[in-house]
Amino acid sequence: MLMASVILRFSLSRSFAATVLPLWSVFLGMLYLAVRRHESKPKTTINRKTQRSRREVSKSGNTTGSLVTNGECIIPPRVSDEVLNRFTLGRNEHEARRISEYVEWQCAKDKERVTYLEKVITEHIYGSRHDCWNVRTDKEQYWVITNPTNLYSQRLFPSVDYTLSFHVGLMARMNAKRTGTKDDRQADRLAAAFRRWEQAAEMLDKAEESEEIQAVGMRCRECLTAFARSVADDRMVPEGRRPPKKGDFIHWSELIANSIASGSSASEVRGHLKSLARSTWQLVSWLTHATNAVRYDGTLVLDATYAVVNAYGAALMRHERPTSDRCSRCGSLRVQVVYRPDSDSGDALGCESCGHLEEKS
Numbered sequence: 001m002l003m004a005s006v007i008l009r010f011s012l013s014r015s016f017a018a019t020v021l022p023l024w025s026v027f028l029g030m031l032y033l034a035v036r037r038h039e040s041k042p043k044t045t046i047n048r049k050t051q052r053s054r055r056e057v058s059k060s061g062n063t064t065g066s067l068v069t070n071g072e073c074i075i076p077p078r079v080s081d082e083v084l085n086r087f088t089l090g091r092n093e094h095e096a097r098r099i100s101e102y103v104e105w106q107c108a109k110d111k112e113r114v115t116y117l118e119k120v121i122t123e124h125i126y127g128s129r130h131d132c133w134n135v136r137t138d139k140e141q142y143w144v145i146t147n148p149t150n151l152y153s154q155r156l157f158p159s160v161d162y163t164l165s166f167h168v169g170l171m172a173r174m175n176a177k178r179t180g181t182k183d184d185r186q187a188d189r190l191a192a193a194f195r196r197w198e199q200a201a202e203m204l205d206k207a208e209e210s211e212e213i214q215a216v217g218m219r220c221r222e223c224l225t226a227f228a229r230s231v232a233d234d235r236m237v238p239e240g241r242r243p244p245k246k247g248d249f250i251h252w253s254e255l256i257a258n259s260i261a262s263g264s265s266a267s268e269v270r271g272h273l274k275s276l277a278r279s280t281w282q283l284v285s286w287l288t289h290a291t292n293a294v295r296y297d298g299t300l301v302l303d304a305t306y307a308v309v310n311a312y313g314a315a316l317m318r319h320e321r322p323t324s325d326r327c328s329r330c331g332s333l334r335v336q337v338v339y340r341p342d343s344d345s346g347d348a349l350g351c352e353s354c355g356h357l358e359e360k361s
C-alpha cells in the first residue's frame with residue numbers, strides 16, 4: 001500500500017513537472033521580453049522628443065541654440081558654418097581668404113557666398129605643392145585644389161583623393177603643350193620672346209625634314225633678338241661708349257647682364273648669363289646652316305634658347321621686383337601680395353607660413 005502510494009506520488013509529480021515546467025519557461029520568457037520592452041521604452045520617448053525639439057528648432061530657425069533637455073540625452077543639431085569657422089584652428093587666414101575670393105569669383109553668376117572652408121590635404125606631386133580645400137557655399141559644396149587652382153563640385157566628385165588624382169592628370173595633359181613659362185610676370189615681361197620660342201617648339205614637334213629643323217634655328221634666333229629688344233635700354237650703355245647695333249645680341253646680352261646682375265655679390269650669376277648667351281647664340285647660328293640637322297639638333301638648340309630666356313628672365317624679375325621675396329619675420333619665401341584697404345598703398349605682403357603682414361616696400 002505504501003509502495004503504491006509512493007509510486008502514485010512519483011508518477012503524479014512527474015506529470016506535474018512535465019506540465020508545469022514548460023509553462024514556467026514560457027512565463028520566464030514573457031517576463032524577459034516585458035523587461036526588455038520596458039528598458040527600451042525611454043529611448044523611444046527620447047527619440048520622439050528629440051524629433052519634436054528638432055522640429056521646434058527648425059521652425060524657429062535656430063540651428064545652433066541650446067535645447068531644453070530636462071536632463072535627457074538629446075542628439076545636438078548640426079553646428080552652423082559660421083560657428084565652425086570660428087573653431088578652425090591653425091588655418092592660414094590669407095590663404096583662406098584667397099580661396100574664398102576665388103570660389104565667389106568662379107560662382108559669381110549664381111551669387112554664391114562662401115560659408116565655410118577648411119584645408120583637408122596637402123600633397124607634393126612632381127615637385128609641386130597641391131592644397132585641397134573643402135569649401136561650402138550657401139548653395140553648393142566644392143573641392144578646391146591649388147597650383148593651378150581649380151574647383152570641383154562635390155556632387156560630381158565625392159572623394160577628395162580621387163579628385164586630386166583627376167586634377168593632377170588634367171594639369172599634366174594641359175602642360176603637355178610646351179609653353180614658355182609658368183611665371184605670369186615673366187610671361188608678361190618677355191611675351192615677345194616667349195611667343196617666338198613657343199612657335200619654334202611647335203615647328204620642331206611637326207618637323208620631318210632637315211630644312212624644317214633649320215627653320216627652328218631661325219625662329220630661336222628671332223626669340224633671342226626679341227628678348228634683347230624687350231630688355232635693352234640705352235641707359236645700360238656705359239658713358240663714352242656707343243650702343244651696339246639692334247641685332248647685336250651678344251653685346252647687348254653682356255650689357256643687360258651687367259645691369260640686372262650688378263655688384264660683386266652677383267658676379268657668378270653675371271658670368272653665367274654672359275657665357276650662356278654667347279654659346280647659345282653661336283649654337284643657334286650653327287643650326288641655321290646645318291644642312292644635315294636632325295631632330296636631336298633641333299631639341300638641343302630649342303632647350304638652349306629656353307635656358308637663356310629663362311635665366312635672364314629670372315635675373316630680370318629679381319632686379320625689377322618692387323617687393324621683398326622673403327618674409328621679414330620668419331624668412332619664408334611663401335609671401336603673397338594681399339589686398340589691404342587700410343594701408344597706404346592698398347596692398348601689403350602677407351606671409352603664408354607665419355601670417356605676418358607688412359607694408360610693401
Ligand SMILES: [Zn+2]
Pocket residue numbers: 327328329330331332351352353354355356
Ligand atoms: Zn613669415
